[in-house]
Amino acid sequence: MYMRRLVEFAEQHANDLPPVGYARRSYQWFVVITHDDRFEFIQADRGEQRVIPNRSRASGVSPILLTDKAEYVFKLPKNPANAKRAAECHLAYMKLLKECCEATRNELVQKIVQILERQDWQIPDGMKSTDVILFRTEAGDFPHEDNKVKKFWEDFLIKNSSKEENDSVCFICGRSAPAVKRHTIEFSVGKERTKLISANESAYLSYGLENSEIAPTCFECEQKYGQALSYLLRKYANKKQHGGPHMMEIGNVTYVYWARQNDPETTSMFTFLSDPDPVAVRRILSSPFKRAENHGSLDRICILALSANKARMVVRDYAEPPVWKVKNQIRQFFDAQQIVGAPKPASIYLLAACMYRDGRKEMQKEDVQDWMNWALYGKRLSERIVAKIVRRIQARGGMTWIHAAAIRSWLISQNKE
Ligand SMILES: [Zn+2]
Incomplete structure (x- = not known):
């Protein structure tokens, strides 16, 4: 029941919550696209956060649209031994970016692809492979905030959320849709980062099902309950105040x-x-x-x-x-x-x-x-x-x-x- 209520909360508060596939995250660099089509690097202030594209990823290679780490965006390896992995990451990142170009015809994204393909950028001093990059124009517009880009990212994640051919009945909304393989959104509870996985109760496992398959959840519901719960778990910015508004x-x-x-x-x-x-x-x-x-x-x-x-x-x-x-x-x-x-x-x-x-x-x-x-x-x-x-x-x-x-x-x- 609480899952349904969380989805309901997300629907009532759609304007306060990030779009599907977005989350409030910190970032380390702005990359400004100049009028003469070059990149200009500006280091962000420590702890700065914005609502940007996000996805949870396991060990493999899975790019995030536009706002990824330097390893993906600029092929910057953690250390020389990881150069091959960085190249794979960059390739996947470019493929995603080009798909986005095709689907949205967004001029800014097209420009980013062109400059990245020229490969003539100079990685600035102090940039780490794990630093998150934000592209913006000189006027301060962000390509990831474009509505068509948002829609493209949502569709892309839905397509990639499940490898299942068959639809299941979502236990929250009751619609027939592919079930997500695992629940991806993390929550801060106490001092820990946690995930809600209802299947970890051993009673369920006797049915021989794993991960989230015992409670099939469609991608949309998984995103909605996750966004809602993250929002409700927010603490007051002022540390002197106990807890948060909810x-x-x-x-x-x-x-x-x-x-x-x-x-x-x-x-x-x-x-x-x-x-x-x-x-x-x-x-x-x-x-x-x-x-x-x-x-x-x-x-x-x-x-x-x-x-x-x-x-x-x-x-x-x-x-x-x-x-x-x-x-x-x-x-x-x-x-x-x-x-x-x-x-x-x-x-x-x-x-x-x-x-x-x-x-x-x-x-x-x-x-x-x-x-x-x-x-x-x-x-x-x-x-x-x-x-x-x-x-x-x-x-x-x-x-x-x-x-x-x-x-x-x-x-x-x-x-x-
Ligand atoms: Zn659902």
């Missing part, structure tokens, strides 16, 4: 959330769970329950709990509760932890960490999930939680405000106030 990280668990009808108020309430602003929490607590009023609204929020395991993304939990229910529950979460003398509202992290001497090291993913399940869905906190808190209080010979807040929350979650 995500938060608590311990080793990453929560991603989005309202199906794009309601910024609901998503901002999530921020309070990881970083509670006392003023905002007081406002939530003092506002009257609007249960009757909100019951009618069918708007739902999608909540995905993720973690990383050896470069694989693990989907730990997915739910789609009604927005009004989650709002009321977050309110109850803050209400339940209120104790006399508390200096501030407690975040999920503080509550989950207070069971340990060193929460940062000892906290388990299950602890975070237990507390989040209480804060979002009103699920009872488990016996395990209270047992750990009591042991921690005994070990340190006394209790702090956060222990009191955690115990009060636990009691209320049992419906035994």
Whole structure:
């Protein structure tokens, strides 16, 4: 279900997401095509990023349209021993570029092909074989931003996404189309770069199917869910702010959330769970329950709990509760932890960490999930939680405000106030 919802999100936010086959990537060089048909090399600022053509590639030779590495664009080998590979890469790159010329009749791309074929460029000092190249005109136009070029790249990737002759029924959109061989888009979860491969659950493998074949996905859906999830996993540019507009990280668990009808108020309430602003929490607590009023609204929020395991993304939990229910529950979460003398509202992290001497090291993913399940869905906190808190209080010979807040929350979650 969450895959379908991610594709739906991508369709609703098409203007915010990169086109198919494009991604936000960093690059190292501008190559300006001068009015007298030469290349002029300009080094880009460190860390500069733009939305440019992209594809995930394994060990073989597979060129990226226009914005590839110097190895492909300028035949620049990693070291002299790799000259043969660089020549192969360049050949494949040129072939793709010429196909693009044929299909789009784009004058700029034609010029690039001509200059590259003359082979009279001088590779500038400091250019590495892995540096990514961006072509542009003196006026600042980029050939990869042309609509016909975009369409050509999308069609090319669709054609090359599957070697299968037979169509399968895509498990997301239900259309009959060739299934992608493997899912290509990578996601940052915690400190890892991961891929979502549902087939890594061993239960599926008993059917004797490999890779993504157990859940056939068409190229379009694979791109859409990937673009959507990358977008939702974005963090705030300002490092002082926790998480991102649609995500938060608590311990080793990453929560991603989005309202199906794009309601910024609901998503901002999530921020309070990881970083509670006392003023905002007081406002939530003092506002009257609007249960009757909100019951009618069918708007739902999608909540995905993720973690990383050896470069694989693990989907730990997915739910789609009604927005009004989650709002009321977050309110109850803050209400339940209120104790006399508390200096501030407690975040999920503080509550989950207070069971340990060193929460940062000892906290388990299950602890975070237990507390989040209480804060979002009103699920009872488990016996395990209270047992750990009591042991921690005994070990340190006394209790702090956060222990009191955690115990009060636990009691209320049992419906035994
Ligand atoms: Zn599909």
